[in-house]
Amino acid sequence: MSEHIIIERDGAVAELRLARPEKRNAITTAMYAALADGIGAAHADAGVRAVLISGEGSSFTAGNDLHDFIANPPQGRESPVFRFLHGLADATKPIVAAVQGQAVGIGTTMLLHCDIVVLADDARLRMPFVDLALVPEAASSLLVPRAIGHARAAEMLMLGDAIDAATALAWGLANRVVPAGSERAEALALAHRLAAKPPAALALTKRLLRDDAAGVAARMDAEGAHFAAQLASPELKGAIAAFFARKAA
Numbered sequence: 107m108s109e110h111i112i113i114e115r116d117g118a119v120a121e122l123r124l125a126r127p128e129k130r131n132a133i134t135t136a137m138y139a140a141l142a143d144g145i146g147a148a149h150a151d152a153g154v155r156a157v158l159i160s161g162e163g164s165s166f167t168a169g170n171d172l173h174d175f176i177a178n179p180p181q182g183r184e185s186p187v188f189r190f191l192h193g194l195a196d197a198t199k200p201i202v203a204a205v206q207g208q209a210v211g212i213g214t215t216m217l218l219h220c221d222i223v224v225l226a227d228d229a230r231l232r233m234p235f236v237d238l239a240l241v242p243e244a245a246s247s248l249l250v251p252r253a254i255g256h257a258r259a260a261e262m263l264m265l266g267d268a269i270d271a272a273t274a275l276a277w278g279l280a281n282r283v284v285p286a287g288s289e290r291a292e293a294l295a296l297a298h299r300l301a302a303k304p305p306a307a308l309a310l311t312k313r314l315l316r317d318d319a320a321g322v323a324a325r326m327d328a329e330g331a332h333f334a335a336q337l338a339s340p341e342l343k344g345a346i347a348a349f350f351a352r353k354a355a
Contacts, residue, residue, distance in 0.1 A: 108134065108136040108137045108139065108140040108327065109123050109125075109195065109320065110124065110126040110131075110136070110140075111124065111125065111136050111137050111141055111143045111144065112125045112162075113139035113140075113147075114270070116158075116236030116294065116298075117154070117155075117298065117301065118146075118154060118155035118156065118187040118298070118301035118302075119154070119156050119157070119158055119161075119294065119297045119298055119301050120144070120148040120156075120157050120158070121157075121160060122141055122144045122145070122148075122157065122158070122159050122169035122202065123156040123159075123160045123161065123292070124137070124159075124160070124161035124162065124166070124167055125159075125162045126164075126168050127162045127164070127165075128162070128282075129168070129171065130163070130167065130168035130208060131161045131165055131166065131167040131168065131185060131213075132165065132167065132168045132169065132170065132172075133164065133167055133169065133170055133171060133212065134141040134173035134174040134178075134274075135174055135175075135185075135186050135187070136186075137262070138186035138187045138189070138190045139189070141184040141186075141190045141193075142186055142189035142190040142193050142305045143151070145157070145193035145194060146193055146198060148197075148199065148323050149188060149193070149197060149198065149199060149229075149240075150305060151289065152222045153275075153299035154199065155199060155200075155295040155300070155302075155303075155305055155308075156199055156200045156201070156202060156298070156300040156301040157197070157199055157200070157201045157202070157297070158201075158202050158203075158204065158290075158293055158294055158297045159201065159202075159203045159204070159205070159220065159225065160204040160289075160290050160293065161205075161206070163207075164206065164207045165205075165206065165207035165208040165209075165253060165262070166203075166205040166206055166207060166208065166209040166213050166229070167208070167210065167212070167213035168210050168213070168245060169210035169212055169213055170187075170211060170212065172238075172346060172350075176346065176355040178321060179334075179337045180330070180333070180334070181334070182334075183330070187212075187243075187309065188326070189272070191212075191216070191219075191243070192323065193245050193324065193327060193328065194216060194219035194220075194244075195244075195245070195319070195322050195323065195326065196308045196319070196323075198309075198312065198313070199305075199309065199312075200221045200222070200297070201220045201222075202220060202222040202223075202224070202293045202294075202297040202298040202300070203216070203217055203220040203221065203222070203223045203224065203293065204224050204226075204273060204289040204290040204292070204294070205223065205224065205225050205229050205231075205280075205289065206225075206228060206229055206286055206287075206289050207226070207228055207229060207230070208228035208229075208232070209230065209231045209232070209268075210231055210237065211232075211233060211234065212235065212243065212244060213231075214233050214246075214279055215233065215243060215245075215246040216229040216243035216244060217231075217280075218244060218245070218249040218250065218253070218279075218281065219244065219342025220298075221312060221315075222279070222281050222296050222297075222300070223279065223281050223283060223291050224281060224282055224283075224292045224293040224296065225257075225271040225275065225280045225282070225283045225285060225289065226271065226283070226285070226286040226287070226288075226289040227271050227272075227283050227284065227285055227286055227343060228271070228285075228286045229269070229270070229271040229274070229289075230268045230269070230270055230277065231262075231268060231274050232262075232265035232266065232267070232268035232269075233246065233262050233263055233266065233267050235263065235265055235266070236263070236264055237266045237345065237349075238342070238345050238346065238349065239336055239339060239341040239342040239344070239345035240333060240334045240336050240337075240342065241329055241333055241336060242263055242329055243326070243328075243329050243330070243333055244326065245322045245323075245325040245326045246263065246329075247260065247325060247329060248264060248322065248325040250262060251279060252337070252350075253277070254277045254278060254279065254288070255279055255302050257278060266331070271283045276278060279317070283305060285308055296333075308326070316320075
């Protein structure tokens, strides 16, 4: 488990909260392991009817902690990050996300596997994989164009452009936008509404809405193979060095 992941119960809702605000909730390997275990535990607990994912501080998450990521690169489907992503994709219980500030990389792609997404009006979604000499993950190369069309997906995934909360709502990447500071309360209320529904009917409805589980899993695996290859590439070393140089400037 990780000290930077808080798992709490609020009645029939299990909340997984990113709790590393001093680093804008940048996610480490240990945090991914805790998230994967939390998703698995919620799935196995009959008393849990819905899951809420949230983050402390001014940002939902700045994405991967790059120092930790380079030191502990993901190796295969059983690595913590891929266990977390497959756990999200395979979840049978509804997942609600409360998102504020920056949602970078996996901070955006994990939302594709949530059923209800509540954005604060200061939220900004960005997937800068190419800028870091990487490729999309979490089946985002399949799910983003499916959700918003190829042209918009190319802007987000190839140019790495960020979009604001209003744009994300208009494009169908979120369910609602609320004033900053109220996103968690709104998301928790929605999670409780879902938790009160008949669970079998809700699970079946979720399965019907997400009827391409095999395709999503196959795309995650394909992306993962390309991701691993890029991790060993010279261009990644250059991109990471440039990233840290910009931060230091």
